[in-house]
Amino acid sequence: MTPSRPMRADARRNRARILAAAEEVFAEHGASASTEEVAARAGVAIGTVFRHFPAKRDLLAAIMKDLRRRLIDKAEALIANGDPKTAFFDYFTYLVESSAKIGTVVNLLAEEGPSIEPGEQIMALTHAFGTLMDAAREAGAVRPDVRPDEVIALLTATTHGAMAAGWSDDLRRRTVNLVLDGLRPH
Amino acid sequence: MTPSRPMRADARRNRARILAAAEEVFAEHGASASTEEVAARAGVAIGTVFRHFPAKRDLLAAIMKDLRRRLIDKAEALIANGDPKTAFFDYFTYLVESSAKIGTVVNLLAEEGPSIEPGEQIMALTHAFGTLMDAAREAGAVRPDVRPDEVIALLTATTHGAMAAGWSDDLRRRTVNLVLDGLRPH
Amino acid sequence: MTPSRPMRADARRNRARILAAAEEVFAEHGASASTEEVAARAGVAIGTVFRHFPAKRDLLAAIMKDLRRRLIDKAEALIANGDPKTAFFDYFTYLVESSAKIGTVVNLLAEEGPSIEPGEQIMALTHAFGTLMDAAREAGAVRPDVRPDEVIALLTATTHGAMAAGWSDDLRRRTVNLVLDGLRPH
Amino acid sequence: MTPSRPMRADARRNRARILAAAEEVFAEHGASASTEEVAARAGVAIGTVFRHFPAKRDLLAAIMKDLRRRLIDKAEALIANGDPKTAFFDYFTYLVESSAKIGTVVNLLAEEGPSIEPGEQIMALTHAFGTLMDAAREAGAVRPDVRPDEVIALLTATTHGAMAAGWSDDLRRRTVNLVLDGLRPH
DNA sequence: TATGAATGAGCTTTCATTCAT
DNA sequence: CATGAATGAAAGCTCATTCAT
Incomplete structure (x- = not known):
């Protein structure tokens, strides 16, 4: 937006530290944590x-x-380097695994009023996910009749569930496998 | 002291109105909605x-x-009257359908600190759910290798996802079907 | 004021119970204790x-x-039956001893805004106290140069001190004696 | 983190104004006065x-x-510069004179639950008072048989009484003199 | 009369946000 | 730019008082 001048070094450093701190704090205490904290x-x-x-x-x-x-x-790394047969499943699993942070924040955003900037990033994410899924389907690793939006819905759900309910590592693994099983051709 | 006589009529009326109002308000604005509202x-x-x-x-x-x-x-109504082959699936679907309210509240409780009265009700709910699932399994409608906790996890996830992400009716239906498909014997 | 009819028996009983309860509660928790309590x-x-x-x-x-x-x-009982030489000192001591209740309440009244009905009772009390003191003076047990208002002030002070500072029984006794000593002729 | 640099000028100014205002307000309306006020x-x-x-x-x-x-x-000023024969009596009088503020606050603290920081300050105060009293005793201005705790009790009492009862200047002076008289050797 | 539910002003406290330093 | 003190609008909760039952 403002072309202005490039950020000063200390300013950029502070911005990064604040972001990192915020991620921690909000993950720990929820979005109701204070900005002061x-x-x-x-x-x-x-x-x-x-x-x-x-x-x-x-x-x-x-x-x-x-x-x-x-x-x-x-996702892009997996698209470039992964095995089409497994990359999709790996990514799905990865997303759920890393959902502790994401999920918390996502959840909390829900409270802050809906839709904080869906924007192009979401599209990029959706697109990358679709690419992995298509590749898996073409490789015969995913049922041909499931639609992308359903799978993304499933992903969202699993992600939310994983963090909101505080599943154990074991339960999370088994549940994700159950979900993925449902996506494979019988 | 006085052996706690039955609540006065107006008091009972108000209690009910407050509960109803609270359900609405919290479903709309989240648990951060004010008590004043x-x-x-x-x-x-x-x-x-x-x-x-x-x-x-x-x-x-x-x-x-x-x-x-x-x-x-x-659940108890379905246990008493339902067809074992379908009752479990109906119940699962019903739970997700009615999750707009439930989900919101569940979510928000998570923020209120862990474990607001786990209590016997949860056990009753879990038990009823298990009964329906067992009946379905014995009727050959559910894969024998899935475990109850996984299914409950799935339910939780789908429920959370359904409300948090604001799925359309159509998407929700398809996603639930996808999940349930995964639970049926191949 | 209202000549009306004499209080009903249960009403009078309730009035007494409320007064007794209030004395206890306010003595325990201060005037900020709730009326509900x-x-x-x-x-x-x-x-x-x-x-x-x-x-x-x-x-x-x-x-x-x-x-x-x-x-x-x-006071009136002491005036009628007591030994003039000791009655005054006994009364002074009695007042301080029973000041736990009085003091608390007096104190708390201070918070409720000044002067809750001084009225004729105070005069009666002052008068009775003066009578005992005069008798003691005439019996040669009290210095002739101390004035009643000073002694009442001293009494007030000791009374307040006794309860506000939470003196031990022993300390209270010694302090009262010290005060009374100061009132005796050298 | 930062080695707590000195308070900013405006902050220090405000802190002082708040303390001054609080002293006034609480003296006037008691501890139940609102922080808003x-x-x-x-x-x-x-x-x-x-x-x-x-x-x-x-x-x-x-x-x-x-x-x-x-x-x-x-107290320390009097210890350093005062005449041992009179310093103790001057201090006692000074304490009672300035008790309007002190007394109120002391009283109110009593309501806030017991013992707000007894701490070293109280010890310092007690010690200074004892020093003055010892000096007076050695100078023959105080009876040798009175004990410090009794005198402090007397002081507390007089102080409380002075403010709680709203004595006139004249009455307060005479009462204090009466008390101090009791402490002098006969 | 007694009851106890309803009222609503007011209290302490928190926190996003502004702005003087 | 960074600092952190000041702001003031809520929020949760209490309690003296009123009034329908």
């Missing part, structure tokens, strides 16, 4: 947080963006 | 809410109890 | 308390009146 | 009061600490 964890003053993120929801949104970025990167 | 919706003064539910978490807990009661009733 | 202790409903004492301050005032009544009775 | 009197917003004193009892405690500090300073 985030500032403290990041080792900056409260004013600094608000300079970088004019409102709390901006901070939440930025965390989401960050998380999505990482998920997209992971 | 609940009072307004119920058409009573704030003090009345606190007379019936001394703390906000008591109100949340009461809503949960009410919802669970209804779910248990439904 | 008083009602509970008395075994009546809150409405009953307010029927007898239209406002909280009326309840406080009634307690005071009761206490003063007992103090006056005690 | 204190904020208004100090000319700051309610949040500022709570930034400086996270809970109401912290504010009360701070006032006490301030008062005690002043009393200790006065």
Whole structure:
């Protein structure tokens, strides 16, 4: 937006520290955690947080963006290097595994009012997911009659469930396998 | 002292109105909705809410109890009258369908700190669910190798997902079918 | 005021129970104790308390009146039967001893705004006290140069101190003796 | 983190104004006065009061600490410069004179639950008082048989009485003299 | 009369946000 | 830019008082 000048080094450093701190704090105490707590964890003053993120929801949104970025990167890596037969299943599993953070934040966003910037990132994520799924289908590893939106719904659900209900590692593994089993051709 | 005579008529009426209002308000705005809003919706003064539910978490807990009661009733009706082959699937579907309310509340309770009264109700619910599932398995309608906790996990996940993500009716139906398909013998 | 009819028996009984309960409760938790707590202790409903004492301050005032009544009775008994040489000192000591209740209430009244009905009772009390003191002076047991208001001030002070500071029985006895010593002729 | 640099100028100014306002307000209306009233009197917003004193009892405690500090300073000044024969009596009188504030607060603290920080300050105060009293005794100005705790009890009592009962200046002077007379050798 | 549910002003406290330093 | 003190709008909760039962 503002072309202005590139961020000063210390400013960029602070921004990153705040994001990292926020991810931790919100994962621990929920979105109702105070911004002050985030500032403290990041080792900056409260004013600094608000300079970088004019409102709390901006901070939440930025965390989401960050998380999505990482998920997209992971997907693209799998698209480039993975075995089509397994890459899709690996990715699905990976998403659920890393859902502790994501899920928490997602959940909390729900409280902050719906739809914080769906935007192009979501599309990129959806697209990458679709690519992996298509590849798996062509390789005969996924039932041909399941539709992408259903699978994404399943993923969302499993992800939410995994964190909200506090499943044990074992239960989560078995449940994910059950879900994935349902996607394989009989 | 006095052997706690039955609640006065107006008190019982108000209690019910508050519960109904709270269910609506929390479903709409999340658990962070104010108790004042609940009072307004119920058409009573704030003090009345606190007379019936001394703390906000008591109100949340009461809503949960009410919802669970209804779910248990439904299960028992199906156990008594349903066709073993389909009752389990019907119940699963019913639970997800009615999850808009349930899910929201469940979610929010998670934030209120862990474990608001796990209690016997949960056990009754789990037991009823297990009974339906066993009947379906014996009738050959469910894979013999899936375990109850996995299925409950799946249910939780689908339920959470359904409401948190705001699925369309159509998508929800297809997703639930996909899940249930995975539970049927191949 | 209202000549009306004499109080019904149960009403009079309730009034007494409320007063007794209030004395206890306020002595324990201070004047900030809730009227509801008083009602509970008395075994009546809150409405009953307010029927007898239209406002909280009326309840406080009634307690005071009761206490003063007992103090006056005690003084009159000593005037009638006591030894002039010792009656005054006994009374002074008695007042301090029984000050736990009085003191608390007096203190708390201070918070309720100044001067809850000084009235004729105070005069009666002052007069009785003066009578005992005069008798002691005439018997040569009290310095002739101390004035009544000073001694009453001293009494007030000792009384307050005794309860506010939570003196031990031993300390209270020694302090009272020290004070009384100062009143005796050298 | 940061080695707690000195308070910002405006913060220090506000802290002082809040303390001053609180002393006034609580002296006037008792400890039940609202924090809001204190904020208004100090000319700051309610949040500022709570930034400086996270809970109401912290504010009360701070006032006490301030008062005690002043009393200790006065005692030490008298120890350093006063005439042993009179310093003790002057101090006793000074304490009672300034008791309007002290007494009120002391009283109110009593309601806030027992013992807000007894701590070293109390010991310092007690010690200073004892020093003055010893000096007076050695100078032959105080009876050798009175014990320090009795005198402190007397002081407490007189102090409480002075403010609770609203003695006139004249009455207070005469009463204090009467008390002090009792402490002198016959 | 007694009951106890309802009222609603008011209290303490929290926290997102602003702005002087 | 960073700091952190100040702001003030809620929020949860209490309690004296009223009034339908």
